[in-house]
Each structure stands twice: as C-alpha cells, then as structure tokens.
Amino acid sequence: KQEVTQIPAALSVPEGENLVLNCSFTDSAIYNLQWFRQDPGKGLTSLLLIQSSQREQTSGRLNASLDKSSGRSTLYIAASQPGDSATYLCVAGGQNFVFGPGTRLSVLP
C-alpha cells in the first residue's frame, strides 16, 4: 500500500527566501507525481505534474523534481512571496492517487 509523507509539516519564512518542500513515497511504481496547493476553505489547485519518465518540471518560480528510485520528490519555490502562503500537497499517482498530509507554508512580509 502506497504511503506518502511530507516534511516539514509546517514552515514559516520571511519574504524573498528560497525554500524546499519534501515528499517521500514508499512504492516507486507510480505513473506520476503531482504537487497541489490548497488555500483555506478552497479546493486544490494543481501546480506541477511530473510523469514517471521525467525528472523535473518547472513553472515560473516553482520547480519540482522526481527521483523514483529513492521515492522522493521536492518542490523548490524561489523568491517566496506572501501570496505563496498555503498548504502544499504532493500526490503519488499510481493505481490510485495517494496524497501526503501537506506542508503548511507561511511567508511573512
């Protein structure tokens, strides 16, 4: 059974810092790995999707990497802004989609 964990559970940084969020999964037989953002009281918004054959994806200030062999993915956020404050969830997409518990990010002005 796939298990997904995320470290840290919460993170608070001053505006402008670069930061890394970590995601680990136990079963490397995945089709893809996705990162979502969730704002309070709202649904999830897809940020990046990495297919199993890919190593990374980039969108603006976001870069996500995937290492299937070690069961890890990282989300790198450059030059963080207060608007980046949200919960970030990674999802291992295999037979089912298995979510991690999320990292709650606060970017302080």
Next chain:
Amino acid sequence: EAGVVQSPRYKIIEKKQPVAFWCNPISGHNTLYWYLQNLGQGPELLIRYENEEAVDDSQLPKDRFSAERLKGVDSTLKIQPAELGDSAVYLCASSPAASASTDTQYFGPGTRLTVL
C-alpha cells in the same frame, strides 16, 4: 470555463441523520472522484468513476456511504446514517481522460460537513 461545482458548501446535521452532497464536474470530463479530507490531512479517495461506472470504490464505507453518477455527468454522495466521525470536508474532482494515470485533477471547493 466553469470549474467543478459542489453543493452545499457547508452542512450541519445531527448524528444518525442522512446527508447528501452533489457534484457537477467540468464539462467533458469522464473521470470523477470523491475524496474525504480530515483536518490537517491530505484527501483520501472514497470512490472513482469513469463515465457512469464506479471503477474503484474499495475505500468507500458501504454500510453507510453510497454514491451514484447518473448519465456519467453529475454525481451524488450520500451518508445514511451520519456519525460524529464523518465530520470532514468532502471534495469532488474531475479529470478529462478515461485513464487517470496521465491527467491532473480539477477540484471543487468542497463541502464541509459537521455532525453534532
């Protein structure tokens, strides 16, 4: 393009009462998902539909939960009777492809259920 629509947004009921949630996916999306999200945790899949067929309902507590997706479009998730532990956010999502392995999912805002 309209996103995934869910109603109601909030529901408060007493235990042992029935409750139903409704979801309208993005037009043309064949795959529909219902998730349960507890506070501080990631969503957990309850059921996945491809068109009108439930292809994965292994995590759905079938003694009290039921779902349907008539005509392969809208879907309803029902709980009868509700228990205190059912208090959570119920999320609906949809994706375009019949095979969910390559496409991302688009989520609705969720229904926050409180059982008293």
